[in-house]
Amino acid sequence: MLAVTALALARLHDLFAIAMLSGIYSLVSAVLFVMLDAVDVAFTEASVGAGVATVFLLSTLALTASREKTVPRKSLLALVVVVITGAALIYGTIDIPPFGDPDNPIHHHVAPRYVHDSPQEIGIPNMVTSILASYRGYDTLGETVVIFTAAIGVLLLIGGKRRVSSKDKNE
Amino acid sequence: MSIVGHYNYWIVAVLMMTGFYIVIASNNLIKRLVGLSVFQTSVFLLYISMGKIGGGTAPIVAAGVKHYSNPLPHVLILTAIVVGIATLALGLALVVRIHETYGTIEEDEIHAQDEEEAL
Numbered sequence: 001m002l003a004v005t006a007l008a009l010a011r012l013h014d015l016f017a018i019a020m021l022s023g024i025y026s027l028v029s030a031v032l033f034v035m036l037d038a039v040d041v042a043f044t045e046a047s048v049g050a051g052v053a054t055v056f057l058l059s060t061l062a063l064t065a066s067r068e069k070t071v072p073r074k075s076l077l078a079l080v081v082v083v084i085t086g087a088a089l090i091y092g093t094i095d096i097p098p099f100g101d102p103d104n105p106i107h108h109h110v111a112p113r114y115v116h117d118s119p120q121e122i123g124i125p126n127m128v129t130s131i132l133a134s135y136r137g138y139d140t141l142g143e144t145v146v147i148f149t150a151a152i153g154v155l156l157l158i159g160g161k162r163r164v165s166s167k168d169k170n171e
Numbered sequence: 172m173s174i175v176g177h178y179n180y181w182i183v184a185v186l187m188m189t190g191f192y193i194v195i196a197s198n199n200l201i202k203r204l205v206g207l208s209v210f211q212t213s214v215f216l217l218y219i220s221m222g223k224i225g226g227g228t229a230p231i232v233a234a235g236v237k238h239y240s241n242p243l244p245h246v247l248i249l250t251a252i253v254v255g256i257a258t259l260a261l262g263l264a265l266v267v268r269i270h271e272t273y274g275t276i277e278e279d280e281i282h283a284q285d286e287e288e289a290l
Contacts, residue, residue, distance in 0.1 A: 037240035060263040064270040078196035086188035093180035125232040127242040150257035157264040
């Protein structure tokens with residue numbers, strides 16, 4: 001199933017289908033997150049990544065052009081850069097501790113405390129929720145600030161200026 | 172063991188490089204944003220893979236379960252997904268404005284128009 005995701009990506013070099021394919025890609029990655037025990041992340045990815053992002057992309061496509069001009073341009077250089085970077089990354093993965101081992105360093109810092117104490121301290125069986133809302137509440141506050149800022153930015157960019165720019169076009 | 176142990180991370184690298192390639196090689200602004208979100212998802216996958224414990228279950232308390240996967244990366248990625256959609260929305264809004272001003276979303280055409288204005 002990992003390979004399916006990569007295959008879906010390889011086809012992303014198509015035209016208008018990019019928007020729909022990115023939605024499918026998000027869904028596949030959500031399935032992958034379920035397999036990796038991250039159910040909350042999968043929920044969010046499926047709703048936000050596959051749902052909202054696709055809506056945003058499609059509405060942008062409706063407002064702008066829906067076709068991409070295929071100009072083969074410096075893609076060989078890009079390919080070389082990408083291959084070199086990818087080789088460096090794969091070389092880097094050799095040092096990563098093996099997948100799924102409970103003795104990995106990531107599982108020995110604060111995670112045991114969250115796993116063992118959060119049901120008693122917070123009283124919610126879902127540890128992800130209790131960390132998100134309580135232990136790392138400030139992160140979530142920052143996240144909402146980011147969303148708020150983005151919403152203001154989008155409104156300023158599209159909402160307010162539309163009349164001005166349509167006037168410009170009329171001139 | 173070694174091949175199985177790092178397969179996920181290799182897929183992450185491949186996905187990341189696919190996104191990177193889309194970002195640098197494509198001329199279309201919307202396609203670039205999609206490439207950026209592909210790149211993002213590969214980072215999510217990296218974190219979630221690290222949090223997985225073999226034989227563990229999702230981090231929700233249940234009777235008779237001994238190993239839970241690490242909940243901390245899940246929380247971080249939950250935040251990152253939402254922030255990612257916020258930046259994507261902002262980028263798409265910028266694309267819409269660029270299209271209103273230049274009438275195109277191809278980068279080389281925008282550059283050409285800029286140079287014409289400068290002359």
